[in-house]
Amino acid sequence: MTTSRRPINPFPLPGWERTPMRPLRPWERKGHRDYYVDVDGAASAFQEFQQEIGDLTGLLEDGRLVLVTGDSGCGKTALVNRCADWTVLELRRRGMRGVVVDLTGCLPEDEELSIHERTVHVCDQLFDQLVDARAMRQDAEEALRGDRDNPQRIFPRLSRALNDDVVLVVLLPSPNELLDEVVRYARQLRSPRVLFFAESAFFDPDDIAEVVRRLESWVPPITLLVGKLDDGDPERFADDRLVRHTEVGIYPQLSDEAVELLSKICQSVAMLQRILHGTYERKLEAGLSYTEADLVTVDDIRAYLNGLGMHP
Incomplete structure (x- = not known):
């Protein structure tokens, strides 16, 4: 018995239909793993991370800090989450438990x-999150509880406090006082079996070089850069999303002119996702011209943007 297909918006992520602007989070939602599209140079950055981490020996022996930089909306958080998920899967293959702690x-x-x-x-x-995840030995948890808000006491002891099979993957808040805060994280938080991720939209190449220089006597951070949308990225992203739900849903395709407009006005993947989702949602709610024989046009995109007070 086949399920009847109904009109749908093809752009929300699975499980997050009500929050379409949330980034991919495959370490929490396995269904997101194959939703990554090679835009913004994110695929190259992911491959660079894999090469830098290698066989995980450096992580297990010294710990690492990963700094992801790029403009707002370019996919930094999605890249961090992909790297975290890959690390957990690699650890699992080695019989270890990767525990992702999201402090963002x-x-x-x-x-x-x-x-x-x-x-x-x-x-x-x-x-708190280590306790909830049962990542620490019971005796270590009790011994460190009184120092839970003392980084100088907690972090040097962290790897010894973890259960033997546990490796932490910690997603840090975006640094505020940029250079100094990243250096503090790298020096004070560094611990074997702990991988820290931090992301910022405010670092330039000179800032990154300064961080590396100030940490030259320590384990240097892995620095990953995600860029703006390149030629062909909007079409590649839209095509990927539009072929995913043809067996379960009904929706129009994008006209060539609409793709061309998106290429001109979209600076980031977040902006692209917002416009595509919003345009399709508006057309779906109108209930007219929403079949597989129809097209989403330049006028549809402009009508959505005009409703936001934007005029392409």
Whole structure:
């Protein structure tokens, strides 16, 4: 018995239909793993990460810090999540348990905190999540509980406190006082069997070179850059999404002129996703001209953007 196909919007991610702008998160949702499209140079950055991490020996012996840079909306978080997921899968093949600890939203948004205060908050929140994940030995958990907000005490002992089969993959909040905060993370948080990720839209090549210079006597960070959309990226992204749901849903394709307009106005993959999802949602809700024989046109995109107060 075949399920009847119905009109759908083909652009939300599986499981996140109500929050279409959330980034891919394959370490939490396995269905996201094959949704990555080679745009913004993200595939090259992912391959660079794989090469730098290699056989995981450096991670297991010294720990690593990964710094992902690029413009706002270019896919930094999606890349971080892909690298985290790949690391967990590689660890599993070696009989180890990768525990992803997401601290990206752990800092209060309404307070100005110093680097020390931010690091203390990160440490305190990390302890809670390690307890929830049962990542630490019971005796170590009890011994460190009184120092849970003391980075100088927690982080040097972290690898010894973990269960023998556990490796941590920690997603840090975006650094605030950029260079100094990243250097603090690399020096103070570094620990065997702990992989830290930080992302920022504010680093340029000179900043990255300065970070590497200041950490030259330490294990240098892995730095990954994600760029703006390149020629052909909007069409490649749209084509990928539009072929995924043909067996379960009904929806129009994009006209050639609509693809050309998207290529002109979209600077980032986040902007591209927002416009495509919003345009299709608006046309779907209107209930007219939404069949496989129809096309989403330049006028449809402009009508959506005009509704947002944007005029391409």
